[in-house]
Amino acid sequence: MTEAPGLAEEGSRVDLQYRTIPDLLRAVAQERSDSEVVVDHSCDPVMRMTYEELLQRVNQLAAALISEGVQPGDRVAIWAPNCWEWIVALLGLQTAGAVLVPLNTRYKGMEAADILRRSHSRMLFTVEGFLGNEYVTMLRTAAEAEDLPDLKRIVLLREAGQNPDQTCTLDAFIAEHAVTADQNAVTERVASLSGQDLSDLLFTSGTTGQPKGVMLTHAQTLRAFGDWADIVGLKDTDRYLVINPFFHAFGYKAGIIASLIAGTTLVPVAVFDLDVVLDLIEAESITVLPGPPTIYQGLLNHPGFDPKRTTSLRLAVTGAAVVPVELVEAMRDILGFGTVVTAYGMTEASGIATTCRREDSAALIAGTSGRAYPGVEVRVVDSSDEELPASEPGEVIVRGYNVMSGYFEDPEKTAEAIDSEGWFHTGDVGVMDADGYLRITDRIKDMFIVGGFNAYPAEIERLLLLHPDVAQVAVIGVPDERLGEVGYAFVLATSGTKPDSMQIIAWAKENMANFKAPKYVEVVDELPLNASGKVLKFELRDRALGSLKS
Numbered sequence: 001m002t003e004a005p006g007l008a009e010e011g012s013r014v015d016l017q018y019r020t021i022p023d024l025l026r027a028v029a030q031e032r033s034d035s036e037v038v039v040d041h042s043c044d045p046v047m048r049m050t051y052e053e054l055l056q057r058v059n060q061l062a063a064a065l066i067s068e069g070v071q072p073g074d075r076v077a078i079w080a081p082n083c084w085e086w087i088v089a090l091l092g093l094q095t096a097g098a099v100l101v102p103l104n105t106r107y108k109g110m111e112a113a114d115i116l117r118r119s120h121s122r123m124l125f126t127v128e129g130f131l132g133n134e135y136v137t138m139l140r141t142a143a144e145a146e147d148l149p150d151l152k153r154i155v156l157l158r159e160a161g162q163n164p165d166q167t168c169t170l171d172a173f174i175a176e177h178a179v180t181a182d183q184n185a186v187t188e189r190v191a192s193l194s195g196q197d198l199s200d201l202l203f204t205s206g207t208t209g210q211p212k213g214v215m216l217t218h219a220q221t222l223r224a225f226g227d228w229a230d231i232v233g234l235k236d237t238d239r240y241l242v243i244n245p246f247f248h249a250f251g252y253k254a255g256i257i258a259s260l261i262a263g264t265t266l267v268p269v270a271v272f273d274l275d276v277v278l279d280l281i282e283a284e285s286i287t288v289l290p291g292p293p294t295i296y297q298g299l300l301n302h303p304g305f306d307p308k309r310t311t312s313l314r315l316a317v318t319g320a321a322v323v324p325v326e327l328v329e330a331m332r333d334i335l336g337f338g339t340v341v342t343a344y345g346m347t348e349a350s351g352i353a354t355t356c357r358r359e360d361s362a363a364l365i366a367g368t369s370g371r372a373y374p375g376v377e378v379r380v381v382d383s384s385d386e387e388l389p390a391s392e393p394g395e396v397i398v399r400g401y402n403v404m405s406g407y408f409e410d411p412e413k414t415a416e417a418i419d420s421e422g423w424f425h426t427g428d429v430g431v432m433d434a435d436g437y438l439r440i441t442d443r444i445k446d447m448f449i450v451g452g453f454n455a456y457p458a459e460i461e462r463l464l465l466l467h468p469d470v471a472q473v474a475v476i477g478v479p480d481e482r483l484g485e486v487g488y489a490f491v492l493a494t495s496g497t498k499p500d501s502m503q504i505i506a507w508a509k510e511n512m513a514n515f516k517a518p519k520y521v522e523v524v525d526e527l528p529l530n531a532s533g534k535v536l537k538f539e540l541r542d543r544a545l546g547s548l549k550s
Helices: 021-031 051-068 084-095 109-119 135-142 170-176 183-192 218-232 249-262 274-283 293-301 325-333 362-367 411-417 457-464 501-511 537-549
Strands: 036-040 047-050 075-079 099-102 123-126 128-130 153-156 198-204 212-217 239-242 265-268 315-318 339-344 376-381 394-400 424-432 438-443 448-450 453-455 470-480 484-493 520-523
Touching: 021 051, 021 084, 021 183, 021 218, 021 249, 036 051, 036 084, 047 051, 051 084, 051 170, 051 183, 075 084, 075 109, 084 099, 084 123, 084 170, 084 183, 084 249, 084 265, 099 109, 109 135, 109 198, 109 212, 123 135, 128 135, 153 170, 198 218, 212 218, 218 249, 218 339, 239 249, 239 274, 249 265, 274 293, 293 315, 293 325, 325 339, 325 362, 339 362, 376 424, 448 470, 457 470, 457 484, 457 501, 470 537, 484 501, 484 537, 501 520, 520 537
Parallel strands: 036 265, 075 099, 075 123, 099 198, 123 153, 239 265, 315 339, 448 484, 484 520
Antiparallel strands: 036 047, 198 212, 376 394, 394 424, 424 438, 448 453, 470 484
16 A cells, blocks of 8 residues: 555644643643633633633632542533633633543534533533523433433523523532532643643544444544644634534543634524625624535625625634635635635544645546645555555545544444554545545445534434334435435334324424434335345335435
8 A cells, every 4th residue: 555645744743843732721821811812702702711710710610620629530511502601611721631522513412412421421511491491301201310421510601581490500519519619620631631631522424323432542643633724724814713513522632622723713603694794704804714605605605795895704614515616716816715615524534535726627626635744644455455546436435543442332333433453444436646636435334414503314313213102214415405415214104003194204303403404304114125135215215305306
């Protein structure tokens, strides 16, 4: 096998400059103490926080967590939308040596409870009332206290009007520990951490249907997103509108961590709304706007769009779907982006694998996901793991410092994902050109992407089987004009029942994240099976597409 393009490059090696994320925060806060680090328009009045103020709040929370008894390596979860408090909670728990467990804001109670239980999370930072969701109530309805024996405290990031029983606000939690909190203990805790300590445990789903916790370290996170910031050209003068949710690897790491590395100002957005986005671009002179292609297309098609409102924009990073050349050109010519790059990554590889470079042509940016990061190998192989010649399709595999140490408490799944030579098998089919630029063409796994969110049929099927009228189910992804892809479920009824498709869809929306809930449900008498009893999903896909066309 030949050495993958880019492997010999060292990159920025930010991990050597700042051992851990708390070290990074301390250094940048000292260098840029009076500069704005975050501007949050979801508050009244708008929250404008400097780096020095952020460090002060983080230290207060870290001291309270240590006083509470949080130990290095303890898992602490955050279940909340993008807001300044999310950033404080993240950096506060990591400063105390804890490991972040972010929860998708679209999760329902049983989904959140499952991850809290399996991660053994000790604390949960959350909110009440976001998009009408009462997270604490949903969680407690789904899981009795004995089902979550490790969860000791629930802290609300914001006042909820009438707070649920046995919860307190972030300010109240800090005040509760004011007497016993010790900043010397914080300094000692930070000094005791190393780059090899876990920074986060991000749960991702696979074809088994069971979410798996990806274990990644401070050093991996710093090195990966130091290089990301360097490659895309993030600057300390940038003002970065973060639409990607913080609970996702991109929003958290390419958002918060990369911005700290570059000294950027973050402007978080809790709910994507084109009117809000346009207003914020104009009001805050936004320069950086990453996101899926639908965001840029939406801006171009928005009735209130005026090129004069987006003159500050200079950098876009996109991916997760096909990007037409025409869109890349329109982003440059009409939206005003000087730099547009596409990228490919996965949580198990620290969120990175390949990316285009700023100097690449519009055709290369639209047609590929770029080439490997420094220190990362990316190859396309056949079923025997032999590297394929350029332009031949095969499975994409990744190796390097960025690959996870494994799935949390799941050595069997870890061994399935990472081979004996350290290659992570992505399950994606791709083609690599002679220059090392990768184009993703298909998925070995059945995953489909709903509005930028990965949806895994096996996980959706597992949840749908909890419905009393569903005996068997098979889920596939089908094209959708608005969201790219959506779920289509084929359901076999339990004996003596007559399931109603619309009722099952409504139940799904109540019990799982909206991107997982199938848009279509078809009740069938049988599922097509092969000789070994596996569902022939290609037959179901053809049937679904035929039904949608008729």
